[in-house]
Amino acid sequence: MIPDPTRQPALRHPSRAMAHAQLAERLTERDRWMLRMCHEHRVLTTGQFTALAFSSVNFARRRLAQLHNYGALEKFRPLRTSGSAPAHWVLGPAGAAVLAAEAGVEVHDLGYRPDRALAIAHSLHLAHTLGVVEWFTALATTSGADNAALLAWWSEHRCRALWGDLTRPDGYGRYARGETALDFFLEFDLGSMALATVAAKLHCYAELARTSAVITPVLFWVPTAAREVSARKALHDIWTGLADPDAVPVATAAADLLAPAHPSPAQRVWLPLTATGGERVRLDQLASSWPRVTSAPATVPTPPATRHAVLVPPPPLPPAQTGDR
CATH class of the missing domain: 1.10.10.10 (Winged helix-like DNA-binding domain superfamily/Winged helix DNA-binding domain)
Structure with a gap:
């Protein structure tokens, strides 16, 4: 009973x-x-x-x-x-x-x-996935000043659904400051992959640019300045051998260059691959470094529908809400 x-x-x-x-x-x-x-x-x-x-x-x-x-x-x-x-x-x-x-x-x-x-x-990729999320989180939450904003943040899985037959970036973003907007692909490096393998990805981005007729910068984020030096050499060796190097704009930055008080990827930590000097620029300033980059409007982009990505991506920040329910 x-x-x-x-x-x-x-x-x-x-x-x-x-x-x-x-x-x-x-x-x-x-x-x-x-x-x-x-x-x-x-x-x-x-x-x-x-x-x-x-x-x-x-x-x-x-x-x-x-x-x-x-x-x-x-x-x-x-x-x-x-x-x-x-x-x-x-x-x-x-x-x-x-x-x-x-x-x-x-x-x-x-x-x-x-x-x-x-x-x-x-998953063995958990640390990498969280690292990418942390990178975009830092960019989204420190972009409110100076009329700056992260307008789009697409995941690795959405990027794979859209471009996986050619290349697989760790993320895609659109960052705007004032009248300037920049589309970019992110390659997030934890230092565990051979640099030759990392640099070889440029061949895939070159093919994507050729077939789509859209020139989008590729940003390589590495953990240390020492690794960045080696990464830039490996990237430059591959980049100069591309059929149309200018169709694949590249910039690099290292996590340990961030100021502790302002740990934002938007800060003056970026160095274009073609830069001859050591002066670094802000994320939004990269757009002026590459005259052939396809202009990005200062609006939220809408991805094309695919059977692997039914929902549109959420905005990087939530809608305004009163209280903390």
Whole structure:
């Protein structure tokens, strides 16, 4: 006999459909943006969500915990040899159902499966994925001054869906300051790949420029200034051998060049590959270094639809919201 039938899980929890329907009155516009960010970029940490969308880490933790309780987000913590890692957030089943409903498609059309979403916890590319997210997060959250803004941030997976038959950048962005806008591809280097392999990617970008007739700069971000010196030599050797080198504008920067008080990739840390001197420029100033670069309008770009990218990418920052619910 069951002494207290009301405590059965089937009676305590609403049906899955009812639970998803209840999310309609629980999710704010910022919540929906967070779900789209997890779908687009696969994984974000509590610290990254805090920087992008919340006024304090306590507010972020509280709301993320609520979204986890709703089944909208799932989380994991990678093992560390010392201390504890922050919570890492991925899209949950209820969150995927919400996004699919908004797009008028089935969940499987999003390419979502719970086991695949959490598989990144064991991926050898987790550090690289988080590094790219951290790079764009820093750019998005430090771009408010001087009439600057990150207008677009597309993930590696979206880039692969669009250009994967030719090249696979780690991300695409559009950065604007004043009347100047710059489209760019990001190559994010952790220092674990042979520089010859990194530099060889220029052949792929050259083919993309040739077939698309669009000239887009490629930005190489490396961990140290010492590695940047070696990277520039390897890149220059490949670049000068291209059929049309000017169709592949290249610039480099190193993470350890950032000022601790202003750790933004928009700062004066960039050095075009063709620069003869050592004077570095801001991200927006790179546009004037390459006269053949295809002009980018100071508006948000819309990617072409593909069967691998059903949803349009979310904006780099969430919609304005009152309070920290």
